[in-house]
Amino acid sequence: MQRHEFLRRLHRQIKPKTYLEIGVNSGASLRISRARTIAIDPEFKIIHPLRCNLVMAKATSDDFFARENALAHFRGKPIDLAFIDGMHLFEFALRDFINVERATDWASVVVFDDMLPRNVPEAARDRQTRAWTGDVYKVIHTLREHRPDLVLLPVDTQPTGLLVVLAPDPASTALKDNYDEIEKRYIVPDPQDVPDEILNRGCAYDPEQVLSAPFWDVITSGREKKRKGSAKTLAAAVRDALPAPKGTPKRKRRSMLSR
C-alpha cells in the first residue's frame, strides 16, 4: 500500500477534527485533510486542490513552534492527527515529535514518514540519492528506549514506511530531558548502521492489518468522550489486536506495544 493511501484511510478511520502537517511540498498529503489544519513548510509549492480550513506557515518547524500561540488556529483543541514529514534528519524529526506531543492528548495519533529506508545510501544524513529518507528511522529506537509508555507501530507502506505513534503523553518530559545525550549518541557520520529489522522491514506491520484493527474505535469514541478511555485501555486494545511482527528482536517485542 502506498503511504498516501494509508494516510487517506487513516483520516477516514479517525476523522480528525484537527490536523497538523510538517513538510508539505506540493500538497499531495495535505489535500487529504478535511479537518481544521495547520501546515508548516519553509518552501512549499502547492499544486494540489486543498479542501480544509487551513493556516499555512512558511517557516521551519522549529521556528514555527517557537512562536507564541503557534497553534491558535486549533482554538485550544488537541492535535487529533499529526504527520511529521519535514526535514529528514533524525534530530529534526525528534524535535518535531517533542513539539507536537505537547499539544496532543492520549487519543491523538502521530505519524512519521520515511521510517523504513530500503538501503543504506537512502538513509545517509548527507543526501546521496534521489529518494531520501535520511536517518529519521532512528526515532523508532529512541522512542522504544526513552518512551516505553508509547504504542509504536511501524507500518510497511511504500515506498519507505511509516511509524504510527499512539497514546502520546503531553506531560512527558523524558525526551526533552535526555535530548542532548540522545543527539550525542545518534548523530554519527555516514554510512549509517541501519538495523536489519528496518532494512528487511521485519519490525513492520501490514498496513491492512493496522487499518482494519478494532482499536481505532477506542480512539474515536475516547475523543468524542462518548466512552471513558485512556492510554492504558488503548494500549491493551492494540495488544489484543496486533501481535508484534515476527521480525522484531525478541527483547524489543514487549516495548513495541508497551504499557
Ligand SMILES: C[S@@+](CC[C@H](N)C(=O)[O-])C[C@H]1O[C@@H](n2cnc3c(N)ncnc32)[C@H](O)[C@@H]1O
Ligand atoms: C518530503 S516533502 C513533504 C511531502 C508531503 N508531506 C507529501 O507527502 O506530499 C518534505 C518537505 O519538508 C520541507 N522541510 C524541509 N525542512 C523543513 C523544516 N525544518 N521544517 C518544516 N518543513 C521542512 C521541505 O521544504 C519539503 O517540502
